[in-house]
Amino acid sequence: xxxxxxxxxxxxxxxxxxxxxxxxxxxxxxxxxxxxxxxxxxxxxxxxxxxxxxxxxxxxxxxxxxxxxxxxxxxxxxxxxxxxxxxxxxxxxxxxxxxxxxxxxxxxxxxxxxxxxxxxxxxxxxxxxxxxxxxxxxxxxxxxxxxxxxxxxxxxxxxxxxxxxxxxxxxxxxxxxxxxxxxxxxxxxxxxxxxxxxxxxxxxxxxxxxxxxxxxxxxxxxxxxxxxxxxxxxxxx
Amino acid sequence: xxxxxxxxxxxxxxxxxxxxxxxxxxxxxxxxxxxxxxxxxxxxxxxxxxxxxxxxxxxxxxxxxxxxxxxxxxxxxxxxxxxxxxxxxxxxxxxxxxxxxxxxxxxxxxxxxxxxxxxxxxxxxxxxxxxxxxxxxxxxxxxxxxxxxxxxxxxxxxxxxxxxxxxxxxxxxxxxxxxxxxxxxxxxxxxxxxxxxxxxxxxxxxxxxxxxxxxxxxxxxxxxxxxxxxxxxxxxxxxxxxxxxxxxxxxxxxxxxxxxxxxxxxxxxxxxxxxxxxxxxxxxxxxxxxxxxxxxxxxxxxxxxxxxxxxxxxxxxxxxxxxxxxxxxxxxxxxxxxxxxxxxxxxxxxxxxxxxxxxxxxxxxxxxxxxxxxxxxxxxxxxxxxxxxxxxxxxxxxxxxxxxxxxxxxxxxxxxxxxxxxxxxxxxxxxxxxxxxxxxxxxxxx
Numbered sequence: 001x002x003x004x005x006x007x008x009x010x011x012x013x014x015x016x017x018x019x020x021x022x023x024x025x026x027x028x029x030x031x032x033x034x035x036x037x038x039x040x041x042x043x044x045x046x047x048x049x050x051x052x053x054x055x056x057x058x059x060x061x062x063x064x065x066x067x068x069x070x071x072x073x074x075x076x077x078x079x080x081x082x083x084x085x086x087x088x089x090x091x092x093x094x095x096x097x098x099x100x101x102x103x104x105x106x107x108x109x110x111x112x113x114x115x116x117x118x119x120x121x122x123x124x125x126x127x128x129x130x131x132x133x134x135x136x137x138x139x140x141x142x143x144x145x146x147x148x149x150x151x152x153x154x155x156x157x158x159x160x161x162x163x164x165x166x167x168x169x170x171x172x173x174x175x176x177x178x179x180x181x182x183x184x185x186x187x188x189x190x191x192x193x194x195x196x197x198x199x200x201x202x203x204x205x206x207x208x209x210x211x212x213x214x215x216x217x218x219x220x221x222x223x224x225x226x227x228x229x230x231x232x233x234x235x236x237x
Numbered sequence: 238x239x240x241x242x243x244x245x246x247x248x249x250x251x252x253x254x255x256x257x258x259x260x261x262x263x264x265x266x267x268x269x270x271x272x273x274x275x276x277x278x279x280x281x282x283x284x285x286x287x288x289x290x291x292x293x294x295x296x297x298x299x300x301x302x303x304x305x306x307x308x309x310x311x312x313x314x315x316x317x318x319x320x321x322x323x324x325x326x327x328x329x330x331x332x333x334x335x336x337x338x339x340x341x342x343x344x345x346x347x348x349x350x351x352x353x354x355x356x357x358x359x360x361x362x363x364x365x366x367x368x369x370x371x372x373x374x375x376x377x378x379x380x381x382x383x384x385x386x387x388x389x390x391x392x393x394x395x396x397x398x399x400x401x402x403x404x405x406x407x408x409x410x411x412x413x414x415x416x417x418x419x420x421x422x423x424x425x426x427x428x429x430x431x432x433x434x435x436x437x438x439x440x441x442x443x444x445x446x447x448x449x450x451x452x453x454x455x456x457x458x459x460x461x462x463x464x465x466x467x468x469x470x471x472x473x474x475x476x477x478x479x480x481x482x483x484x485x486x487x488x489x490x491x492x493x494x495x496x497x498x499x500x501x502x503x504x505x506x507x508x509x510x511x512x513x514x515x516x517x518x519x520x521x522x523x524x525x526x527x528x529x530x531x532x533x534x535x536x537x538x539x540x541x542x543x544x545x546x547x548x549x550x551x552x553x554x555x556x557x558x559x560x561x562x563x564x565x566x567x568x569x570x571x572x573x574x575x576x577x578x579x580x581x582x583x584x585x586x587x588x589x590x591x592x593x594x595x596x597x598x599x600x601x602x603x604x605x606x607x608x609x610x611x612x613x614x615x616x617x618x619x620x621x622x623x624x625x626x627x628x629x630x631x632x633x634x635x636x637x638x639x640x641x642x643x644x645x646x647x648x649x650x651x652x653x654x655x656x657x658x659x660x661x662x663x664x665x666x667x668x669x670x671x672x673x674x675x676x677x678x679x680x681x682x683x
Binding site for chain 1: 359474
């Protein structure tokens with residue numbers, strides 16, 4: 001059991017996210033595909049077959065899983081091709097196309113078997129949407145003007161480039177951290193309450209410190225940032 | 238093939254001028270400035286040098302490697318079908334086979350349902366994936382449980398493709414086999430208990446936002462403990478609750494076995510909802526009393542005619558929206574304008590309980606918007622009157638020595654059951670895998 005180097009997994013995740021944007025796929029489809037790649041990256045499979053074919057096959061499985069029936073295999077191949085080769089022409093239908101398509105169709109079977117058909121995905125976008133909806137009513141104008149919802153979804157999607165986060169933390173906590181991270185980045189302050197909002201909405205045992213730690217993980221591991229100051233100091237500023 | 242690792246990290250080599258997270262442009266919060274990445278709307282600014290490392294040209298070669306890999310792969314993560322010993326075929330049709338089998342390790346009896354892979358061009362069939370996903374999600378006493386998915390180990394040097402099987406717990410009987418056997422005496426308590434199980438299972442299904450789309454007696458199994466279990470999710474699909482600006486989702490109307498198909502499907506509706514399954518429950522309930530399927534049309538027109546005869550004419554008076562359905566005008570010849578609803582008169586000989594009759598009337602309502610949901614039907618007075626339903630019908634099951642399946646036994650009482658009445662396939666390019674352990678008899682129609 002060897003883990004692929006981090007950068008490579010990240011490449012695959014970025015590839016899937018970009019292809020997903022081109023396909024107008026929903027976030028959970030793309031993220032489910034990334035989590036499949038993540039699980040497969042802990043098996044030997046990742047060393048034996050082309051990683052890009054593997055990632056593409058995960059995306060086609062996720063498309064089926066999430067019932068995105070308007071997206072076909074060919075759309076997926078085209079968009080992946082476009083992301084990988086931005087300067088080339090669109091792929092012509094020909095021997096190469098059919099070869100790739102056949103390979104991906106067969107690869108779906110391998111993916112499903114290696115995952116033992118366990119492709120359930122715990123969707124962090126659901127709790128995120130719930131929290132966003134609850135907080136939006138406090139500051140409707142700021143949320144609209146500063147596009148908080150769009151950014152939160154984008155950051156949450158980016159978090160999947162560091163899948164360990166989802167293996168170690170609960171999706172609710174991640175959703176809370178993403179929201180805090182974005183609000184901090186956009187300089188939005190919520191009205192002061194006796195307790196932080198997430199303790200009211202989620203559970204009171206979740207400390208602000210823990211959330212800040214998670215925010216830090218997002219900043220450093222997902223976005224590769226060097227933090228100049230400790231988060232505590234940032235807050236006091 | 239392991240891919241080459243790009244020398245420069247593509248994430249960090251992007252021009253910072255691209256459109257991205259608005260938050261990325263803010264530096265005032267103490268985080269050092271960072272580039273927006275990953276989320277550019279167009280995704281075209283992927284760094285050229287890094288992308289060049291992604292050797293797409295090689296994929297064609299890889300495909301051949303892949304084929305070789307597939308042939309020799311041992312699949313360590315999924316069980317081999319040889320773990321099970323096939324005992325008897327209990328279902329057969331165009332769409333696959335169902336076997337009764339025994340686990341060699343534990344001795345447990347299971348049903349093996351073969352997933353047919355005809356259209357492998359499309360990869361793993363979405364219908365099969367739906368079925369697996371549905372069964373994994375649904376854990377309920379009145380729904381068959383999926384034990385695992387297993388496959389044949391592909392033999393070395395053979396071009397034979399591996400076959401997948403769905404493994405679920407074996408059930409002794411199916412309702413169609415049970416009902417058609419006249420030696421099986423069903424009391425009022427039995428019927429009530431069975432209806433309760435059926436509606437609980439269906440309610441769970443609908444709560445999970447899944448349509449069954451193939452309700453019929455042969456798809457309801459009865460376990461050794463006398464518990465009814467819904468089976469065969471080969472046509473099931475998740476549905477989307479239409480709300481707000483979302484475009485309405487269209488489904489195929491070529492679902493549900495003809496005898497159990499509700500009028501809105503026969504009239505070409507493609508925006509149906511959970512009540513299509515409720516109609517099927519109504520047909521099954523009537524069948525529990527009459528012991529034969531109540532409406533046995535040979536064609537869609539004939540089926541519609543039979544519904545009109547039994548449940549009264551379909552017209553905008555009883556069903557306000559009906560004239561908007563696509564086939565309402567075309568099917569006018571199959572719908573006698575002046576027939577009365579004679580459901581009660583027809584069934585009064587069989588159904589002595591007035592509450593049962595009342596529930597039946599509700600389940601077989603023509604207008605789908607007036608038909609009760611499974612959730613509502615479960616609270617019908619019928620279930621709260623004497624005699625009260627029991628936990629299971631094991632007292633009945635104990636008296637039956639042999640397994641009763643439509644496939645293995647139904648040929649006597651209903652020799653033609655399933656023949657010529659089969660629904661057309663949904664247009665998805667794949668054929669439906671056969672039912673889990675329900676051995677319904679499906680004739681070749683192609």
